Structures are given as structure tokens and as C-alpha cells.
Amino acid sequence: MDPQPEPGPRLDSDQSAADVHAAGRLVSARYPEAIGAVLGGSAARGRSTPTSDLDITVLLPDHGARRREVIRHDGRLAEVFLNSRADLRTAFAESRRTRRATALFLFADSVVLDDPDGHVETLRQEAHVLLAAGPDPLTDQERDARRALLTDLLDDLADAGPDSDPYEQLAVADRILREAAHLLTAHHRTWNGAGKWLPRRLRAADPDLGRRLLDGHLALARHAAPAPLSTAATRVLDLAGGPLREGYVAPAGALHPGADATGAGDHG
Incomplete structure (x- = not known):
């Protein structure tokens, strides 16, 4: 598109x-x-x-x-x-x-x-x-870093049980939406956005899957139901090459998106 x-x-x-x-x-x-x-x-x-x-x-x-x-x-x-x-x-x-x-x-x-x-x-x-x-395509290094991060975030969401802290769950969901939006817009070589422009650019890039991501995020926010967001984000991950866990190696000095200077990311 x-x-x-x-x-x-x-x-x-x-x-x-x-x-x-x-x-x-x-x-x-x-x-x-x-x-x-x-x-x-x-x-x-x-x-x-x-x-x-x-x-x-x-x-x-x-x-x-x-x-x-x-x-x-x-x-x-x-x-x-x-x-x-x-x-x-x-x-x-x-x-x-x-x-x-x-x-x-x-x-x-x-x-x-x-x-x-x-x-x-x-x-x-x-x-x-x-x-x-349109924007530049993701490099292989950028794509792998975002695949690894989204995989990690989806694992965090899957680990959350019915008694999980709802604030933590929503914070993870917010990051999943942002990372999935980045991968999906990059897949279609369309522009990404932030704030109110994130849903607008997401729907423009992929009306079906973009809407599923947004609806999934809303379902979690309103009903603490993680499955729709997890399913939609996993579909995006598959478009980008699938989950990336063991075997992922980041070049020396490179941080995955969202990591701090220690490389620790969202783990503390």
C-alpha cells in the first residue's frame, strides 16, 4: 500500500x-x-x-x-x-x-x-x-532486535495469570502494541506513528491486522483479556520471521529497542 x-x-x-x-x-x-x-x-x-x-x-x-x-x-x-x-x-x-x-x-x-x-x-x-x-526498510539487525523484544514481551504477557497486577499487564500491553505497530508498518514499508497517530498509521498500513491489534489492546485494557492482543501480535511476529529466543546474538555495543545502557531492557 x-x-x-x-x-x-x-x-x-x-x-x-x-x-x-x-x-x-x-x-x-x-x-x-x-x-x-x-x-x-x-x-x-x-x-x-x-x-x-x-x-x-x-x-x-x-x-x-x-x-x-x-x-x-x-x-x-x-x-x-x-x-x-x-x-x-x-x-x-x-x-x-x-x-x-x-x-x-x-x-x-x-x-x-x-x-x-x-x-x-x-x-x-x-x-x-x-x-x-516510504521509509527505509529495516536492516536484518533491526528486525531481529525487534523480533526478540516482541517475543520477550509476549512471553511476559503469557506468563501473567488471572491474579497478575493489572497495571503491569497494561504496561506490557502498551509496549506490545508499539512494537507490533513498528514491525507491521515496517513490513508494509509504510510510516509509523506515535500518540494519536499510532492507530491512524497502523490502520492505514494494514486495515485488518492493524484493527486486530488495536481491538486486542482495548480488550486487555477494558476486560483484562490478553488473548486477542497476543494472537494479533503473534501474527505480526510471524510476518517478521517468527519468535526469536535462543540463538539470538546482538552485536557488541548494540542495544535492542527499549534497552537501557546495561542492555537490561524491561527487566528492572
């Missing part, structure tokens, strides 16, 4: 027009050095409310200092990402490695606020191309 940007901007509502106007005023007032700016996030997709924050990316001259600012302007909260063109291209490339395309989506699914020299539009087109190409 080819990854696609979110539905394009819908600027036919009063709220959308107000968002664009507010974002434009903010950029003009606070960042006179800007050589371009876009409004992204829910505001760009016509899904914001009067209390939603504004996600703004400001393009700086090449000597500008890259930073992130959370500010309030004219009563509106805004999260502002300030980058030079080189900074953004570095962030775009990093997105392919981490498989989370926050910067790419914010720029591709955006409303142009200011672009006097065409730099913004050039970067938007680059973002669209990279989104369509």
Missing part, C-alpha cells in the same frame, strides 16, 4: 480561514527574517477547533538557528518549528530512517503562508516524493 499524505487542505470554513489568518499574522509579527512559512497539522486539514494549537513551520535563511518554540499570539497557542532549508532536508532524510515522518507530513500536508522565492514549494514537492517512496 503506497503511503499517502492526509487529505488536502480544506479552507472553505470560517475556522480554516481564521487559522490561516492567525498563523500569517504570527509569522509576520514574530519572524520578519523568514523566507517562507507553512501551516500544517489539523488546521491545514480543516479539522481544527478554536482551541486547537497552530502547527507552523518557518523557513529561515541559511544562517538561522534551528529551534522549536511554543508561543501564544493574539490568544492562539502555536507550535513553531524554525528550520533552514538544509535543516529541513536533514529532517526529511532522518524521517526515512526513523520511519516516523512528522516533518514530512507537516510540510507536505500544509497551507502555504509565505513563499516569495519559491523555496517552500520546492520543499513541499520534495516532501511529497519522499512520502510516496
Whole structure:
């Protein structure tokens, strides 16, 4: 399934027009050095409310200092990402490695606020191309590390009896969902996500198995029923090569995902 940007901007509502106007005023007032700016996030997709924050990316001259600012302007909260063109291209490339395309989506699914020299539009087109190409595939080492971790987590869930601490069980389930989502989106070469974007990206990657993972997590949270999540996560594990226990060797200095500096992972 080819990854696609979110539905394009819908600027036919009063709220959308107000968002664009507010974002434009903010950029003009606070960042006179800007050589371009876009409004992204829910505001760009016509899904914001009067209390939603504004996600703004400001393009700086090449000597500008890259930073992130959370500010309030004219009563509106805004999260502002300030980058030079080189900074953004570095962030775009990093997105392919981490498989989370926050910067790419914010720029591709955006409303142009200011672009006097065409730099913004050039970067938007680059973002669209990279989104369509999808993230880098997992290396064998990365895949094995995540297989080993998910295997370990599923064993922990299976070991939990009816009298298990429900907080511990839910904490394990949360990690299983995240790790299974990472493996499943990687299997389909689609983008992963965090927070509210994890279920959105998961359903986009695999509507059937993604939904089973989410439903399984919900069943455990609501009813302390681990079987649906375990079954769905095991299916994901099978797609990635199956469980990995004995025989797994991590290269010296490599930590599996979630391990601390001792390599101990989630065991204490």
C-alpha cells in the first residue's frame, strides 16, 4: 500500500480561514527574517477547533538557528518549528530512517503562508516524493532486535495469570502494541506513528491486522483479556520471521529497542 499524505487542505470554513489568518499574522509579527512559512497539522486539514494549537513551520535563511518554540499570539497557542532549508532536508532524510515522518507530513500536508522565492514549494514537492517512496526498510539487525523484544514481551504477557497486577499487564500491553505497530508498518514499508497517530498509521498500513491489534489492546485494557492482543501480535511476529529466543546474538555495543545502557531492557 503506497503511503499517502492526509487529505488536502480544506479552507472553505470560517475556522480554516481564521487559522490561516492567525498563523500569517504570527509569522509576520514574530519572524520578519523568514523566507517562507507553512501551516500544517489539523488546521491545514480543516479539522481544527478554536482551541486547537497552530502547527507552523518557518523557513529561515541559511544562517538561522534551528529551534522549536511554543508561543501564544493574539490568544492562539502555536507550535513553531524554525528550520533552514538544509535543516529541513536533514529532517526529511532522518524521517526515512526513523520511519516516523512528522516533518514530512507537516510540510507536505500544509497551507502555504509565505513563499516569495519559491523555496517552500520546492520543499513541499520534495516532501511529497519522499512520502510516496516510504521509509527505509529495516536492516536484518533491526528486525531481529525487534523480533526478540516482541517475543520477550509476549512471553511476559503469557506468563501473567488471572491474579497478575493489572497495571503491569497494561504496561506490557502498551509496549506490545508499539512494537507490533513498528514491525507491521515496517513490513508494509509504510510510516509509523506515535500518540494519536499510532492507530491512524497502523490502520492505514494494514486495515485488518492493524484493527486486530488495536481491538486486542482495548480488550486487555477494558476486560483484562490478553488473548486477542497476543494472537494479533503473534501474527505480526510471524510476518517478521517468527519468535526469536535462543540463538539470538546482538552485536557488541548494540542495544535492542527499549534497552537501557546495561542492555537490561524491561527487566528492572
